[in-house]
Amino acid sequence: MAPSANPERLTDVRKIEKWFKRNCKWTLGRECSAQEKTDLLLYINNPTNF
Amino acid sequence: MKSTLAISAVIFTLGFVTLPVVYSDSDFRWGKMEEYGQKSTGVAAINNPVYKEECGSCHMAYPPGLLPASSWTKLMAGLEDHFGDNAELDAEALQAINAFLFANSADQSDYRRSRKFIRSIQSGEAPLRISETPYFKKEHDEIPDRMVTGNPKVNSYSHCNACHAKAEQGGFNEHDIRIPGYGRWDD
Numbered sequence: 001m002a003p004s005a006n007p008e009r010l011t012d013v014r015k016i017e018k019w020f021k022r023n024c025k026w027t028l029g030r031e032c033s034a035q036e037k038t039d040l041l042l043y044i045n046n047p048t049n050f
Numbered sequence: 051m052k053s054t055l056a057i058s059a060v061i062f063t064l065g066f067v068t069l070p071v072v073y074s075d076s077d078f079r080w081g082k083m084e085e086y087g088q089k090s091t092g093v094a095a096i097n098n099p100v101y102k103e104e105c106g107s108c109h110m111a112y113p114p115g116l117l118p119a120s121s122w123t124k125l126m127a128g129l130e131d132h133f134g135d136n137a138e139l140d141a142e143a144l145q146a147i148n149a150f151l152f153a154n155s156a157d158q159s160d161y162r163r164s165r166k167f168i169r170s171i172q173s174g175e176a177p178l179r180i181s182e183t184p185y186f187k188k189e190h191d192e193i194p195d196r197m198v199t200g201n202p203k204v205n206s207y208s209h210c211n212a213c214h215a216k217a218e219q220g221g222f223n224e225h226d227i228r229i230p231g232y233g234r235w236d237d
Contacts, residue, residue: 018140026136 002044010041093161095220098150104143106218108135110211112180113220115164119155120176126151163222181207193235203230 024032093115170185
């Protein structure tokens with residue numbers, strides 16, 4: 001999933017939102033908040049900061 | 051006596067004419083293969099990029115002509131739990147795919163195999179799995195389990211293209227069947 005492994009990752013907003021919707025609802029039973037999405041995106045973009 | 055002979059001749063001739071039709075369960079029809087083209091043995095090929103992308107990345111993009119519109123409507127209304135996974139789409143993609151599925155569903159299709167699917171399904175029924183339709187079951191009832199569910203290279207009837215090489219182009223002719231590990235299938 002990380003852009004460092006595949007530069008095409010996280011380049012398509014619709015795709016990002018689609019998978020947030022699917023995976024958040026499936027995992028948490030609800031959509032994710034903006035804060036939760038931000039956290040995940042920051043982490044995937046650069047895991048070494050965490 | 052003369053008329054008996056004539057009647058016998060007619061019956062004899064009819065026998066020869068009808069014999070191959072009754073005897074053969076084959077998809078092949080003498081002559082006119084070009085003219086029939088895909089319409090004789092297939093369902094419509096998929097020509098919609100949104101459908102291919104959204105409905106063909108996790109599993110094979112199933113040709114819409116394999117199920118009636120009522121099935122597609124029901125399936126698309128339940129994408130939140132799509133056979134155990136959430137497969138929800140954004141509104142734009144959903145609308146485009148619904149329109150495509152409906153326009154190309156088996157009841158809207160002139161393709162021979164689509165008509166067979168429709169005829170096998172009782173009116174009011176809306177099966178969600180192609181493999182649950184009576185026509186599908188009839189066509190696969192002679193295949194031993196070891197060739198499909200017990201075959202690690204196939205695993206499930208949901209992997210049409212494991213054996214039907216032209217499945218995604220709408221081709222299900224028996225002459226195009228190659229069962230992995232077993233080869234051609236002829237019934």
